[in-house]
Structure formats: C-alpha cells, structure tokens
Amino acid sequence: MTMPLDATRQAPASAGQSREADLAPAILEASGLTVGYGAPPPIVAGFDLTIRRGEFVGLLGESGCGKSTAAYALLGLARPPGRISAGRVAFKGQDLLTMPAARQREIRGKHIGLIVQNPRGALNPMLRVGRQIGNVWRAHNAGSATRAEEHAVEMLKLVGINDPKRRTEAFAHELSGGMAQRVLIAIALSSTPELLIADEPTSGLDVTIQAQLLDQMWQSTRRTHSSVLLITQETGIVANYCDRVLVMREGRIVEDMTAAAYRRAPRRSLLGAGNKAKTLATPGEDDQAAPVLAVDHVSRFFPVPGSTKRVQAVSDVSFDIAAGETLGLVGESGSGKTTVGRCLLRLIEPSEGRVLYRGEPLNTLGKTGMRRIRSKLQIVLQDPYDSLDPRWSILQTLSEPLKLHTDLSGAGRAKRVEELLAQVDLPKTVAALRPRDLGSGALQRINIARALACAPDFIVLDEPTSVLAPAARTSLVELLLRLQAELGVSFLFISHDLTTVSQICHRIAVMYLSQVVEVGTTEQVFRDPQHPYTRALLASHLDPHPEERRVDRAVQERLAGEIPSPIDLPKGCYLQSRCPHAVERCATEPQKLVRAADGRMLRCWRVLADELGGSDIPLVHDA
C-alpha cells in the first residue's frame, strides 16, 4: 500500500524555508475579518492574514485577545452567539465565506485541518481512535472501511506513536494527554490538508512531551508539505518552530515579521532583563556548618485502593540545604517534587527515610515538638487565593501564626502584621482587606508574609510563581531574593519554570519519576547538564534563542515515548524506556545517586563512567 502522501512533494531544506515561502503561492488569505459576540466591540476586528504554501506561521497573543476566535473564523466558523460580520477569507482564491455549505465542509477537513486545545474533549469517547481517524478520511475520500483502518495505522505512525496497530484499538480515555493530542494531529493530517490550524496544541503538556510533540508535528507537516498556523501564548514555541510570527492584540494583528527577525528583536520578554547574579546572596560559606535541613533517603508511596500495588511518589530522595541557600527542585508534573516538599514539613509522612532539621530528626518528634518546629519550617503554596481563608481579613490571616507561636497582645500582633506587610512591599492598609479584594501577585505576597511571620529558617516555595502574570512573577522573584539577603532564610524552590529557577537558585535538584537524578550547582546543571534527563529537559526548554531554532539544529537530547506509570516502575533505570543513550545494562540495573568528580550527584552509570561525552545543547541562559 502507498502512503497517501505525495512523494514528489519533497519538503525543501528547512534553512531556505522562509525565503522560498515568500515566493510560494498564498494558500489562505483573510482580509478585514470581523467576528463579534453580540455587543460591540467585536472580538476580532479587521483581521488580515496571508499564509503561503509550506509556511509554518505562529500566531502569538495573550489569552482573550481573539486568537482562537480568529482561527475558527478562518474556517468560516464562529461559536454561537458569535457571528462573522465582515471580511473575506479566500482559500486558494475561492471565497470560503460565501461558497455553499457543502463545498465549505469539503474544504474543512480535507484541505484545512484543525487541531483544538483540549485533545481528550475533542475525541469521541465512544469510538476507537482508529475508527475516528478512518471516519474523517472516508468523509473526504472514497475507500472501504478496511482501507480506512490501514490509513489510520499509517497516520498514527506518521505522528510518531509506537505500536500504531494496537493504538488504533484504543479509546480516548486510554490515551495520555500527549498521545491524544497526537491522535488529533493524525486526524487533522489524515486527508493531507494543505493547511493545518493548531490552536494551542500543547497547552497543559509537560515540556519534554511538548517538545516531542512539536518536533513530530514539524516533521510531519514538512513531509506532507502542509502549511501550519500555530496559535500559542508562548514566545518560546514561535521562536523555535515558526518561519513567520504574527503578534495579535485586541483582535488585530499588530506585528508581522520573520521568525529570525522576531528572535533578534529586543525581547519583549517574560522576564525583563535577566538580573540574576547581581542580587543572588551567597549562602553560608562555612562548609562545616550543619545544614538547616537534611533529607535522608526519603521515600513515599501511596497504596492503590483495591490492589496490592502502590504509587511510588518519591523514591530514595536525599539532599541537604545550607543556611541562606536556595535549592531548586525541578521536574515535570507527577515527578514527585510537590510530595517531597510536603514530606519535609511532615504534611505528608515519609514512608521511609528521615528529615533532619539542624540535626534533629523530625519523624521522631511528638505533636508538641513538631508544633514548636513548625514556626521554623514554612511553606508557600502554588495557588495564592486557594491558600488563604476567603472569610478572613489579611490582618486575621497574618495573625494566625502569631497567635500560635508568640505571646503577643492584639496590639503587638497588629504591629507585627504591619512589619510583615512592609517586608513584602504592601501598604499597611491591606490589613483590613479580604483576599477577594487583592490580585494574585499581592495575595502571594500575603502568603509569603504569613510564612515569614515567626521568622522561619526554611521555607518550601511550591511553584509560587506559576499562576502569576509575567510582571508579577518578576517582582516576586526580586522580593524573594531580597528577603533571602535580608533574613538569611533558606528556600526549597519547587518549580518547572526553568527560567525562574535559574534566576533564584544556588543549587538545583532534578527529579524524574519520583527520583532525584541530578543535583548540582545552578552553573553545573544549566551550563553542563550531565544526566540524560536533565539534558533533555533543558533542551526542551523552548526559550527563544537569537540565532537558531530548535528545529534547525540536530537535537540529540530528545526523549522518546511516554512517562511510565508510577505504579509499574521499570526495573532498571527509570528513564531507560525513553533515554536516547540507553543500553542493555540500563534495563536491569537500578541506578544509585552517586557523587561525581566535580561534586555534583548523578544517577546514571553511563555518565559516571564517562561514556556519553559532553552535550551539545546551546546554553539556555547566560549567567
């Protein structure tokens, strides 16, 4: 059987892509497109766009700027009560908006594919995915059901799914998010469309999976010579995959430039000027001093109800944190980093191992002893609004720890609350407000102030910046750096945001699937990552690079497949099934965290035996 792909339409070399695209004929042209939902102003107003054949175009904009509405309108669709009130969309010269509905449907699906944001919601839960891919193909091509099945297998292979024959038998709920998104791409590509519109296809996926998927999409569309309109909020994605970048604001395209120009343009970056080193305080210089907190072979598993199996959330994690130091704990979702943070404070009891606070093991402490130490060990949670009592004023909230751990009178507490607010740069009038009156940046400051109330030595920061807007994120990082310099407090900074981690941390521990795989200084980990997972994680970090795109370089540090389930962990190295460097021995030999020659800790025998050589990842950040 033949691939439904035209073998003669070979993709041109990617280097000359943008120049060639300029000469290629336009596939889709939109002019003056206006979509409104009832009351003015329209969500999309006077939207103009041209996509040429073979072009990979990024449409960048903040949430709510009308990206998705515009994308649907390009297909002649509008979500009720929305209505396309003006403008013209021409697909290869034919007006898409005025043509008969039957002809419109033919173009949609056959010539223009759409990938939506929520992959599992977009798949039919009642049909096997093979049928769904086949159905779309049969809607536009004459062919038998068997032929459609074969086609589905081909398509799944094209989007890089292992064992595609078996996967065609799967239902949507049996697929992981990344896998479901691939199936959607397969559906969209199944009729070899000339244009693919992808609406934030990787939102909600982990970084290594996101990179894997975008790489695959890039390759697949280059092979089918399709044009792509990729809608996203992430500058990193457009900078690393696209030929051309359109920036949308308030329903209009405000910038249109080549990706190369975009990358070189002064960064309207998420993070302002990277001003890391200048404020990062040096932790205690005395190496002999006992660490504030030592984590000693901590494991935590959760029983699976109705089964003898267990979920391994944390396995054998060890590290320590010195006074005034920030240790970054990075890893993808589900890697166990949050559980580690909870175990440190005994908010979750470790199943094995111990945590020592200034040499005193916490797990042997009774209730009163633990309560005493609670004032010294604090936590700031991810969602600032969720972690405050909505019925309590800020004064009440900040007084709670003072009531528990000090003998201050009411007036004394009010005074201390004022000090705390000043410490986190909030006006004292905030004390009378309730959480709903404040924005998330201010709320996170309140959370930090509450954690600081009893002058702790150590604070777990559990993704404190993840729900904040970029500006608030920057100012919170500055605040944390200042607080550390002033108070000498130690932080465990849990995050998957590598950019923030690189700005605030002295050392970094990388977690993968319940284990710590590498611990080193920020310098060591970011400049010269050693463990294959760390390498892949940094390589997946789609930070705009001024010179080149991820797709232009030969990326070797790429993981394959899916993250294994924490219930059935692999026998040998946990990364073995995805690792590009795996050899036979990796499958059988469990890996131990061992100190390497340069002082960092590593969990990979091949790196320790110096079998891998250096990595070729271009530096993500300049320190």
Added chain:
Amino acid sequence: MSSADFTLIREATVPRLRRLRGHGLTIVAGLVVLAILLLAVIGPSISPFDPTVADAEPFLPPPNLSAWPGLLWAALSGAGTPVHWFGTDASGLDVFSRVISAPRTDLSIAVLANGFALLIGVPAGLLAGYFRNWGTETLMRVSDVLQSFPVFISAMILVALAGQSTVNIVAALAVLYSPIYVRLMRAEVMTQGARGMVEASRALGSSEVAIAIRHVLPNSLGPTLVQSSVTIGFAILLTAGLSFVGAGVRPPTPEWGLMISNGASGIMLGQWWPSVFPGIAISLTVFSFAALGDVLERAYRS
C-alpha cells in the same frame, strides 16, 4: 512595582442584595416570606375574631367580591362590624382569622425543626467530611438508611409512636431532615478541606480541630443555609400534611392542614371556602420559600 499587581476587584464587593434585583418573582417570593414571618409574630393579635372560639353561624360564605371595597373601607375607617372575609367553617370559626393565625403554628414548627436538623446535621457533616474513618462512614450509612424511607410515612410513624404533640412533630421532622444537612455539609467540607488554606494552616501548626472549626466550618455553611429556606418550605407542607391525615397538631389550633382537612367534606356541597383559602396560603408559602432558596443558591454560586 507592587502596585501593578495590587488590584482591587470592585465587582465582588457589590452588596449581595443588589444582585437580587431585576427578578420580579424574587421580589414577590421575598414579600410573601416576609409577610408570613410577620404573621407568625402578630397574626393572632390582629385577627378580627378569636381563631379558636366559634361564635358565628357555621358555613357563612365570604362576602361577594363586589361588596369587598365598601367593606374594606368600613373596616379600615373603624366603622361597622367585623366581617368574615373568608367566611366561616363547619364549627362557625372565622376562616380568615385562622388563616392568618396559622403561620405561628406552622412556621414555628418548621423553623424549629429546621433549626434542630441543622444542629444535628452540621456537626455530623463536619465530622464526616473532615475526619474520614470507619466511625464517620458508619454515621453516613445510618444517615443513608434514614433517607431511604419516605419522609412523610416516617414522620407519621414517629409521631404516632411518640405521641401526638407539637414537640414530637418538631423532633420527628428534625430527625428526618438532618440527613440532608449531613450530606450537604460533608460534601462541602470535603471540598473546602482539600483547599490550600487548610494545608497552610496545618503548616503553621494549628491543630486539626482548630482548622476544622475556624477555617473549614465557616466556609462550608453556605449551601446548608441555602437549603434551609427550601427545607422550611417543605417542613410547612409536611406539618400541614400530618395534620391533614390527623397525625399533626390537634384542633382547634389554627393550622392550615387541619383547616383543609376539616373543610374537605364541604367542597362537594359547594362550601369551598374553609379549604381553599388555607390551601392557597400553603401553596404561596411553600413556593415562596423554595423560590427564595433558589435565588440564594444562585447568589451563593456567583
């Protein structure tokens, strides 16, 4: 720097009552509920006749509609004799006086029953939702068993067993309505208990009991209080129902269900007024409490 993310959200501070505006039905329901509450307090003292003393002809029909304006004027200006607005029943009791005096009986039974149901259900639900162990699971199964019987039948049996008195009616209704609150409270406590504020407070060193009472309980009461309005409405209906079948309050206490029951036999003879007026009163009341509950729920969710 910090002023950028220091935003006041104005919309959320709009007074709750203003959000209720623009709903005609809501206003009507609210007015009816207010009127019933008012009548429960002053009803017996403003009724033109003693609601429990029969001193008129039986089965006097209400005055003709056309005569009402004149009679109203006379009554308001203090002239003329008291009128039997809704006629009189088989014993010669004034129906109007009994209709406006009945809320004191019906509403106090309903409100008390609801209050006791809350007193049982809220702590039990808090326990069951916050401390989940075999003990609280047993509690939930007991509450499931209670809920599995039809409320009306159970109420009849309980009152029949314990003896026909107001106290027993209140007790029976309280026991039968408490499982609703246990369930509602437990569900809400489980949601609130999973919030970061609980974990944050735990990390500060608060005891579990303190967290449950100071953080979780106040934040979980909303749906329960909303449900109260609906429950009071249904409790009024149930009280009336019990009297209707003879298991409720005893005559001659003014009570709507009792009045409907007593007047039912006369309907076939064209004597509709002893039953229809209390019937309208019950319908309006139950509907209004339910509508108010609905509005409160919407206000709570938004």
